[in-house]
Amino acid sequence: MKLNREALLHAYEEEFALYEAFAAKTADLLVQLLQHAKIRIHAINPRAKTKSSFAQKISRPAAVYTCLDDVTDIAGVRVIAYFADDVDRIAEVIRREFEIDAANSVDKRALLDPDRFGYLSLHYVVSLTKRRAKLGEYSRFTGKRVEIQIRSVLQHSWAEIEHDLGYKAKVEVPAPIFRKFSRLAGLLELADEQFQKIRDELSAYAAKVPSQIQARPQDVPIDAITLVAFLGSNGLTPLLAEKIAQTQGRKVVKTPAKEAAGRCVSMLAFVGVRTISVLAKALKDHGDKILDLASSIYRIAPEDPRPTSPVEPATPVFYLGYVLLAKTGNADAVKKYLDEWQLGDPNTRMEFSMRLLNWFKTGDPNKS
Incomplete structure (x- = not known):
C-alpha cells in the first residue's frame, strides 16, 4: 500500500x-x-x-x-x-x-x-x-x-x-x-585517460631505476624517483643519517620520503649535482664534512629552532648542499640558495651565509 x-x-x-x-x-x-x-x-x-x-x-x-x-x-x-x-x-x-x-x-x-x-x-x-x-x-x-x-x-x-x-x-x-x-x-x-597513462609510466620507470643505478649510475639523472631509489639502496646515506641523528639527539627513519627527496632534487641541481654517480661521489668525498656540519649547525644558526622531526635518508643530501655551497666561498650564492627555498630566518640569512663560510674555512662559525 x-x-x-x-x-x-x-x-x-x-x-x-x-x-x-x-x-x-x-x-x-x-x-x-x-x-x-x-x-x-x-x-x-x-x-x-x-x-x-x-x-x-x-x-x-x-x-x-x-x-x-x-x-x-x-x-x-x-x-x-x-x-x-x-x-x-x-x-x-x-x-x-x-x-x-x-x-x-x-x-x-x-x-x-x-x-x-x-x-x-x-x-x-x-x-x-x-x-x-x-x-x-x-x-x-x-x-x-x-x-x-x-x-x-x-x-x-x-x-x-x-x-x-x-x-x-x-x-x-x-x-x-x-x-x-x-x-x-x-x-x-x-585527461582522465592521460593521467592514468602517466601514472602507469611513472610506475614502470620506477621499477627500472634500481637496475639502472646499479649498472650505469653516470647515466641516471637525479629526479624524485631516482633519488628515492638511490637513498634506499646505497650503504652510505643510512650510516650518515644514523650518525647525524646521534649527534643531534633525534630519531631516525629508514624509509626515504618522496616529498623530502623531491625537495632535494632542485637543491642538488642548484649546486650542480645532476646525476646519481656525481651524488654518490660527493657524499663519499664530503661525508666527514657533512657530519661536522651536523654537529656545528646550531652554532652556525643559533637563532633557528632546533628540529625535532626524525632524521631521514635525505638529510645527509640536504647537508651536502650546504657543504658544496660553502666550498664555493660565495656568501651571495649561499644567501640566494636560502632565499630560493626559504630556509631559516629571512632577516639573518646573510649572517648565516657568512658563518657557514667561516665554519668551512676555519672550523669556527665565528672566526673568519
Whole structure:
C-alpha cells in the first residue's frame, strides 16, 4: 500500500538521525576497507538527504513508496577517486564487502548516449552483510540501505560544474553552447585517460631505476624517483643519517620520503649535482664534512629552532648542499640558495651565509 506524503515525511523525521549515522558509519568503514586494499582516494563524503530534497523526491508523479525503506538514497556516501580506473577497483571492494541491491544499483557510465555530454558515476545501493550487521556497532543499521556513488576527481568536477550551471541534457542547452560542452567533455575524458597513462609510466620507470643505478649510475639523472631509489639502496646515506641523528639527539627513519627527496632534487641541481654517480661521489668525498656540519649547525644558526622531526635518508643530501655551497666561498650564492627555498630566518640569512663560510674555512662559525 502506498504511503501518503505526510506519513513518509513523518517517518523521515523520526529516522533521519539513524540514516545520518549510517552514512557516516559507512564512510568510516569504506576508509578502512580502501586503505586495506591500498586504493588511494581523494575524498569520501557522507550525507543524509535533506528534508526538502526528500519531499521533492516523494512528490514526483511516478514515486510509489510503501514504506520509508523503499527510498534507497536517504543515506548516501560519495567516493571520489584520483583515477577513472580506480572506480572499478573501488566497486570490486564494495561488491565484496556489502550486500548489493542490484535492482536499484546502476552503472550510469554505461548509459551515456552518444549525443549526451558529460560524466556519470557508478551508483551502488547496498546494505550491510549479515555477518557485519551482527556486530554491535552496526546492528542498529540492519535492513537499512545506503547509496554509494563512485567517480573520479575529474568526473566529480564535471558533475559539480554541470549542477551549478543547471544543464544536464542536450535539449536543455542553447544550441550555440552545446558544441562547447561536448568538446570540453571530450577533453576531460582524454585527461582522465592521460593521467592514468602517466601514472602507469611513472610506475614502470620506477621499477627500472634500481637496475639502472646499479649498472650505469653516470647515466641516471637525479629526479624524485631516482633519488628515492638511490637513498634506499646505497650503504652510505643510512650510516650518515644514523650518525647525524646521534649527534643531534633525534630519531631516525629508514624509509626515504618522496616529498623530502623531491625537495632535494632542485637543491642538488642548484649546486650542480645532476646525476646519481656525481651524488654518490660527493657524499663519499664530503661525508666527514657533512657530519661536522651536523654537529656545528646550531652554532652556525643559533637563532633557528632546533628540529625535532626524525632524521631521514635525505638529510645527509640536504647537508651536502650546504657543504658544496660553502666550498664555493660565495656568501651571495649561499644567501640566494636560502632565499630560493626559504630556509631559516629571512632577516639573518646573510649572517648565516657568512658563518657557514667561516665554519668551512676555519672550523669556527665565528672566526673568519
